Amino acid sequence: MYLVEEATQLADKVFQMWIHAPQVARHARAGQFLILRIDETGERIPITISAVKGDSVRVIFMTIGKTTEHLSTLKKGDALRDVVGPLGKPSEIRKYGTVVVIGGGVGVASTPIIAREAKEAGNHVIGIIGARNKDLLLLEDEMKEICDELFITTDDGSKGIHGFASTVLEQLLKERELGCVWIIGPAIMMKVTSGVTKPYGVKTFVSLNPIMVDGTGMCGSCRVTVGGETKFACVDGPEFDAHQVDFGGLMQRQRMYVDEEKEALEHFHHPHGGCGCCGGEH
Amino acid sequence: MTDVSEHVTDFNEVNKGLSEENAVLEALRCMNCVRPSCVKGCPVCIDIPAFVEKVANRDFAGAVGVVKENNMLPAICGRVCPQETQCEGSCILARKEKPVSIGALERFVADWEREHGVKTPEVAAPTGKKVAVVGSGPAGLTAAAELARMGHSVTVFESLHAAGGVLMYGIPNFRLPKEIVQAEIEQVKALGVEIKLNHLVGRSVSTEELLAYDAVFLGTGAGLPYFMGIEGENLCGVYSANEFLTRVNLMHANCFPGFDTPVKRGAKVVVAGGGNVAMDAARVARRLGAEVTLVYRRREEDLPARAVEVTNAQAEGVNFVCCANPVQVLGEKTVSGVECVRMEMCELDASGRPKPSCIEGSNFVLEADVFIEAIGQGPNPLLVSMLPALTRERRGNVIVDEDGQTTIARVYAAGDVATGAATVIWAMGSAKKAAAAIDRMLRAE
Numbered sequence: 001m002y003l004v005e006e007a008t009q010l011a012d013k014v015f016q017m018w019i020h021a022p023q024v025a026r027h028a029r030a031g032q033f034l035i036l037r038i039d040e041t042g043e044r045i046p047i048t049i050s051a052v053k054g055d056s057v058r059v060i061f062m063t064i065g066k067t068t069e070h071l072s073t074l075k076k077g078d079a080l081r082d083v084v085g086p087l088g089k090p091s092e093i094r095k096y097g098t099v100v101v102i103g104g105g106v107g108v109a110s111t112p113i114i115a116r117e118a119k120e121a122g123n124h125v126i127g128i129i130g131a132r133n134k135d136l137l138l139l140e141d142e143m144k145e146i147c148d149e150l151f152i153t154t155d156d157g158s159k160g161i162h163g164f165a166s167t168v169l170e171q172l173l174k175e176r177e178l179g180c181v182w183i184i185g186p187a188i189m190m191k192v193t194s195g196v197t198k199p200y201g202v203k204t205f206v207s208l209n210p211i212m213v214d215g216t217g218m219c220g221s222c223r224v225t226v227g228g229e230t231k232f233a234c235v236d237g238p239e240f241d242a243h244q245v246d247f248g249g250l251m252q253r254q255r256m257y258v259d260e261e262k263e264a265l266e267h268f269h270h271p272h273g274g275c276g277c278c279g280g281e282h
Numbered sequence: 283m284t285d286v287s288e289h290v291t292d293f294n295e296v297n298k299g300l301s302e303e304n305a306v307l308e309a310l311r312c313m314n315c316v317r318p319s320c321v322k323g324c325p326v327c328i329d330i331p332a333f334v335e336k337v338a339n340r341d342f343a344g345a346v347g348v349v350k351e352n353n354m355l356p357a358i359c360g361r362v363c364p365q366e367t368q369c370e371g372s373c374i375l376a377r378k379e380k381p382v383s384i385g386a387l388e389r390f391v392a393d394w395e396r397e398h399g400v401k402t403p404e405v406a407a408p409t410g411k412k413v414a415v416v417g418s419g420p421a422g423l424t425a426a427a428e429l430a431r432m433g434h435s436v437t438v439f440e441s442l443h444a445a446g447g448v449l450m451y452g453i454p455n456f457r458l459p460k461e462i463v464q465a466e467i468e469q470v471k472a473l474g475v476e477i478k479l480n481h482l483v484g485r486s487v488s489t490e491e492l493l494a495y496d497a498v499f500l501g502t503g504a505g506l507p508y509f510m511g512i513e514g515e516n517l518c519g520v521y522s523a524n525e526f527l528t529r530v531n532l533m534h535a536n537c538f539p540g541f542d543t544p545v546k547r548g549a550k551v552v553v554a555g556g557g558n559v560a561m562d563a564a565r566v567a568r569r570l571g572a573e574v575t576l577v578y579r580r581r582e583e584d585l586p587a588r589a590v591e592v593t594n595a596q597a598e599g600v601n602f603v604c605c606a607n608p609v610q611v612l613g614e615k616t617v618s619g620v621e622c623v624r625m626e627m628c629e630l631d632a633s634g635r636p637k638p639s640c641i642e643g644s645n646f647v648l649e650a651d652v653f654i655e656a657i658g659q660g661p662n663p664l665l666v667s668m669l670p671a672l673t674r675e676r677r678g679n680v681i682v683d684e685d686g687q688t689t690i691a692r693v694y695a696a697g698d699v700a701t702g703a704a705t706v707i708w709a710m711g712s713a714k715k716a717a718a719a720i721d722r723m724l725r726a727e
Contacts (some may be wrong), residue, residue, distance in 0.1 A: 023486040032485075037443055043533065043542035044443075082443040084480040212545070213533065216441045216482055217664055218451075218505040219525035223516060230509060230516070235664055249516050250702035252615055256518040267539035278650055 001079040002036075005056055010146050011136045013063045014106055022055035024085040030093060030117040031110070031207065031239050034059070034085030035215040038070055042081060046212045046234070048184075049086055050109040057085075059222045060109035060138065066264040087215045088238045091205065095116045096179025098124040100172060101147070102165045102193060104185025105131060108138040110207060114182050117144045123179070124148050130185075134159035166193045175201045180205070183242060187251045194242030204242040208233045210253055225249050290598045293536060297361070300383070303392040309337035310381045315374055321383060323372030325711025326359075326424075328352045328630065330369055330384055337387055343401070346391040350403055353388075354427035354473075355420065355466045356711065357396065358449060360389025361458050363707045364588050397464055402472040405432035411724045412497040414439065416665060419447020420706040421501030421697025421713040423470050424519035428717035429499075430473040434724065437495075438475060441482035444532065447503055449706070451532040452524070454562050456569070460531075484665040494538040497692050497720045500680065501713060506660040510554065514611030515655075519546050523555065523563040523656035528689050530566050548572045548652030552620045553600075554608050555656030556580065561591040562655045564600045574600045575648055579607040579625050579638045605638070609645065611653050619647045659697045669693070670680045686716025694720055 008020040024034050033048045034057065045067050051058040063069045074080075091114050099118050103111035108129045119125045125193045125220060127147035131137040132155045144150050152160025159166060165183075172178060173196065181204045183193045190206040197204040210233050212223040217235035224233050227244035300308065312334040320330045329348055336345035349356045365371070365385035373381030395401070398498045402426065404497045415426045418440040426436045444450050449463045471477060481487055483502075492498055507522030509515055526545065529535040533543035551567040553560050556578035567574045576595070578585060585592055605625045612619040624644035627636035661678045672688040673681045679702050686694040696716040697709030 023481060027486060027488060041534070041537075041541045066539075082480050084441060084443070084482060084486065086485055087482065112698045148699055204297060213525060213528055214451075216505075217662060218507070219528050220507045220509065220522040221525050223509075225516065230511075253516060253518060255615075256546075257544045260538065264544070 001081065002083040004074050004076055004078045004080065006157045007075055007078075009072075010013065010060065010138055014136070014138060015063070016050075016058060017071070017074070018053070018056045018058050019080060019083060019236050020056050021083045021085070022175050024049070024083060025052050025057050026056050028052050028057060028086040029090035030114040031091030032086035032088050033215075033238060034083055035087060035212065036080050036084075037082040038067065038074075038083045042070075043067055044082075044213060044215065046087070046209070046215055047209065048110040048238075049113065051113055060106060062106040062225040065261045066268045069265065069268060082214065087234060089236070091117065091182070091239055093121050095122045096203070098126065098176055098178050098222050100126045100128060100169065100178055100181045101117075102128045102169065102181065102185070103130070103138075103185045104165055104183075104189040104193070105136070106138070107185030107189070107207075108143075110184040111182075112139055112142050112146055114184075115143065119146060119148075126172065127151065128153065128165045130154065130165045132156065163192070166196045169193060173197065173202065182207075182239075187247055187254065190242065191247035194245075205239045206245060207238045208240060208245065208250060209238065210250055211256060224253075293569060295459050296456050296594060299393060300386050300390045304392075305337055305387060306340060308383050309387060311375065312338065313374055317665065319372040319374060320369040320382075323368040323370075325368065325707045326353045326714055328369075328388070333391065334382065334384070334387060337391060342391055342394045343398070346395040347401070347403075349388060349391060351383075352714075353710070354403075354470055355423060356388050357392035357462045357466055357709055357711070358458060359418075360385050360387075361462075362391055362453060362705075364705060366589065368707065392466075395449045396462075400465075400469055400472075402469065403431060405431055405473055406486055407431040408435065409724060411435065411496040412437070413499060413720060414723075415445055415499045415501060416492070416616070417469070417501040417503055417697075417699075418445040418477055419449060419503050419697065419709065421503070421699075421709040422447065423467065424500070424710040424713040425499045425501060425696065425717045425720075426454040426475045427470045427473055428474045428714055429720060430470070432717070432721045434721070436475045439481040439487055440477060440479050442532065443479055445477050445479060448505070451528040452559065452562070454531055454566050456565070457562070459482060482664070484668045486700045487670050489665075493690075493693070496724060497694065499713070499716060499720065500665070500688070500693065500695035500699055501697045501709070502662045502665055502699045503709075504659040504664045504703040506678075508658045508660060510608065510655055510657060512610055513609060514613060514617070517611055517613045517617050518615055519548070519613070519617035519652045520611055520653065521546075521654045523553075523559045523654055524659065526563050526654050527566060528558070530570070536566075536570060537598070545570070545650050548650070550648075550650045551575070551652040551654065552577060552608070552650040553650050553654045553656055554578075554620075556585040556587060557656065557658070558587045558591055558654035559659075561587045561595045561600075563656050564595050565598055567652070567654065568598050568600060572652065575650075576600050577606050577608060577620070577622055577648070578602065578603050578604045580635060581605060581627060584635050606646075607638070607639045607640070608653070612647065617651050618649070619655050620650050620653050621645055621647050622642070659698075659703050661702070666699065682716075684715070685719035686712060687719060692723070
């Protein structure tokens, strides 16, 4: 069992959890993820490791389905049945010069650990974190502390720059010599944003989040096409050269279980299939 | 044996096993040969005549003791070993009538013990040596049990949340009930073996930490699924057999939404392949309610699966299309069909089987909403690729000598990671040899 040491809500539908998982914490590097299973009937879900402190790791997640909803109900002192990690290859961090670390929405969760390692490797680190509005913005203070420069964008202009990370990135590409860019967020945001760096030929990494089962290279559920080749995001990634990724294929496979996800969520709220005989709690 | 067709809606074990009376009657058929050929046919060298004789004398506890001297997983082997090509295939009676049902007897004594109280075999005095075993499948469990009995301190690392490897994620419940796998693993643990779940060696345990043990046994198996590389393979509804079986066997997707992991059940499922894994996938798909067609590129008589698995699959209504091969998966976003081509058999290849080749223009389409590829697995590359001093074959198998010694001192490998995808019992046989070699090495120091 893996103890939940802290569980807090960061924004609407976004939660942060510190989990005691020594074997994960001891080896975790930027860019890696873990797989957790809440209980005996649970599914295995991958989540990026957002921070490490002693024997504990932090994950940040948005409630989008049954498992994340269930996870959000856990409190300090509860326990997870299984946690395995760190999984995947660490980010390719070395001295590039100036690097930009971009996070969109809940993808911001992955940015501090990358920014910190990039900083430690001697890079000038620029952060760009974005959200739909100011209330959904995550980890501002943490990123401010790590990064040499931090830009904030909101879709509605309620904080920072009114617009998308791609707008800021475009400007930076025009004005500066950039060594490397990381983009982490929803698939569509990574696709659009990485399109901006392509004409400049700047090395750009995206962190892919396809559906996984074992997370150790045994099932092929997470296969993605990168540079025309089939890769397993769990062991070959999760970070890949953004300009080689088939985002269309990724997004199509991400939607494979949309109907089942709805059914599972319904079952979670109404365990008898929403038949109306479960005491009217919901 | 019960009628298999009645089981097509559930995941209960199909073969019900022998009754006590029938076990004794079957054991009495044994000729107790002076030079028993059955033992030579057993990869783990069980003293078969001795245990069968004890069954004939109704000394079931004695019988299981004899089996466990050489095999700590008898309830598993009694169920999944291809006895027809091993002990039973070598039985003297096989030439005249039918061989003694050694597999069924092995299973009987193991099941009898589980019901009547398990006796843990003796363990040698502690040697103070520490051995790391990577993987808790058939090879890892066997090596761990052997080494623990020899007095070594054994830690098994398993990346999944359950021990057993392919016995848990690969082989379906109706062939090998999971509570039986776990019961035999409990017996291995009773020997003092520590199993660390959720530990992926190479990630959660560094290679430096691994190599700090007095000896290392790699039993990481052949879990890397091969894909055919045909168009449409990434459509929603296309699975590797590994994924399809893992979702159901390990994650219980057949009980969705009671269990959280979903699987596409499909109305019409096409399975590509002809081995035991293909049969398992096809039979699982049948139980999930689909019409199932299995496509195999050679002839029916060339099917590499055990005959009994083919028979069961046919009895359960799996439709076989032999001499055909998928060339494209059709569909927009999800699978709508599988385009296949007829194959003709040409000259014999190195394996003694006819080489199949496409008949041009013979393409046909099988309607399908789920397509499962069961065309084989390669060795798990993760850990072995992190040990650069480990020499591997072109396909990735770790090269070992006859003792299982790899090209790194103190590191041994056995099972599918060394031999390539094979059977549970071959993995166990090679693991036993490697464990003996590890013991010799540790004692020589």
